[in-house]
Amino acid sequence: MSARVYLDHNATSPLRPEARRAMEPYFGEAFGNAESLHFHGQQAKAGLERARRTCAGVLGCDPREVVFTSGGTESLNLALRGIAWARRLTGKGMRIVLSGLEHAAVRETARSLEDQGFDLVVVQPLADGRIDPARFASALDDWTAAAALMYANNETGVIQPVSEALEACRHLRIPLVVDAVQAPGRLPLNFGPHGPAALALSAHKFEGPKGAGLLRLKAGTLYQSHASGGGHEGGARAGTHNLAGIAGLAEALRLAEAEREAETARQGALRAEFEAQLKAAVPGLAIHGEAAPRLCNTVYVSIPGQASETLVNALDLEGISVSSGAACSEGTHTESFVLRAMAADDAQVRSAVRFSMGRSTSADDLRRAVECLKQKVS
Ligand code: PLP
Numbered sequence: 001m002s003a004r005v006y007l008d009h010n011a012t013s014p015l016r017p018e019a020r021r022a023m024e025p026y027f028g029e030a031f032g033n034a035e036s037l038h039f040h041g042q043q044a045k046a047g048l049e050r051a052r053r054t055c056a057g058v059l060g061c062d063p064r065e066v067v068f069t070s071g072g073t074e075s076l077n078l079a080l081r082g083i084a085w086a087r088r089l090t091g092k093g094m095r096i097v098l099s100g101l102e103h104a105a106v107r108e109t110a111r112s113l114e115d116q117g118f119d120l121v122v123v124q125p126l127a128d129g130r131i132d133p134a135r136f137a138s139a140l141d142d143w144t145a146a147a148a149l150m151y152a153n154n155e156t157g158v159i160q161p162v163s164e165a166l167e168a169c170r171h172l173r174i175p176l177v178v179d180a181v182q183a184p185g186r187l188p189l190n191f192g193p194h195g196p197a198a199l200a201l202s203a204h205k206f207e208g209p210k211g212a213g214l215l216r217l218k219a220g221t222l223y224q225s226h227a228s229g230g231g232h233e234g235g236a237r238a239g240t241h242n243l244a245g246i247a248g249l250a251e252a253l254r255l256a257e258a259e260r261e262a263e264t265a266r267q268g269a270l271r272a273e274f275e276a277q278l279k280a281a282v283p284g285l286a287i288h289g290e291a292a293p294r295l296c297n298t299v300y301v302s303i304p305g306q307a308s309e310t311l312v313n314a315l316d317l318e319g320i321s322v323s324s325g326a327a328c329s330e331g332t333h334t335e336s337f338v339l340r341a342m343a344a345d346d347a348q349v350r351s352a353v354r355f356s357m358g359r360s361t362s363a364d365d366l367r368r369a370v371e372c373l374k375q376k377v378s
Contacts, residue, residue: 157298208252212245
């Protein structure tokens with residue numbers, strides 16, 4: 001049996017050796033608490049601030065705007081709650097505008113804010129998986145406390161019009177929360193001086209460790225922390241720093257950005273070849289978001305007549321790890337709300353499979369996946 005093929009990088013990615021090496025000192029001699037005044041504390045603090053500068057360099061922001069968290073979900077919770085409540089309490093509005101494509105980390109946070117009296121406006125995507133920037137802009141008004149638009153969707157890979165949304169928000173002075181969790185190594189992260197009020201990243205999506213994330217909180221953004229405790233991270237996120245995780249995150253982010261151009265070109269070429277092979281091998285196959293700009297690594301297909309779980313299991317038995325794309329909790333498959341929002345039909349929703357590549361993906365891996373699907377459907 002040949003080695004397994006991993007095509008589920010949008011779910012998580014393996015820890016790269018350079019990130020692991022950057023983490024190692026913090027499991028050993030550099031164990032100090034970055035808040036302590038003595039030698040061990042200062043050693044940890046130096047590592048923390050080095051990591052912060054590295055991340056700020058990639059994001060093109062001031063290091064003081066970098067808040068380390070435990071991952072994408074925490075970053076997005078802190079951002080949306082912290083900004084919405086700070087704006088509400090200063091009389092700046094109680095409406096939250098978000099796209100109908102947002103990850104549960106944003107969607108559920110917005111729903112819980114709705115329970116607390118906020119009013120939600122959800123902007124649904126066009127059939128190609130993209131949010132219409134004009135529709136997003138027209139949902140904003142001067143009672144909007146915060147807006148949220150993801151940079152790229154985790155299921156379809158469709159890239160969203162964040163620059164246009166930023167421009168519209170800037171005119172009305174509305175803070176935009178950007179879920180950029182799927183972007184590192186695939187899209188530029190430096191938005192220049194007019195970047196989003198909040199931008200969230202998660203290390204395990206770009207070959208860093210699990211349990212480490214980042215929130216870029218732009219200077220001047222009204223924000224109220226929702227985690228009580230010590231005054232860590234400028235008061236934005238209380239709790240002793242996960243130094244090893246932070247060091248691994250910074251190194252993985254630096255490398256993802258340094259390799260971005262070469263990797264996006266390589267994976268883009270692989271994706272084009274893979275899609276051509278899939279279409280030739282599987283009659284009736286649909287590629288979701290095909291007409292829209294998409295991440296170089298993501299291919300989300302439906303194969304009418306097949307069930308998602310059956311396809312995922314069949315590929316798994318052949319040594320290929322893929323996903324149905326939609327959320328799974330405790331092994332239970334739920335249908336994709338993203339495909340529903342894109343007005344996909346029932347047969348397509350039930351038969352969706354997502355392939356997501358990473359740095360280790362080769363043309364051979366993708367050929368194996370095509371061969372397996374071909375056998376399954378014939
Ligand atoms: N946002 C997007 C687009 C994601 O794909 C994910 C993870 O699946 C998250 C947020 C949550 O990130 P984390 O797993 O670090 O909590």
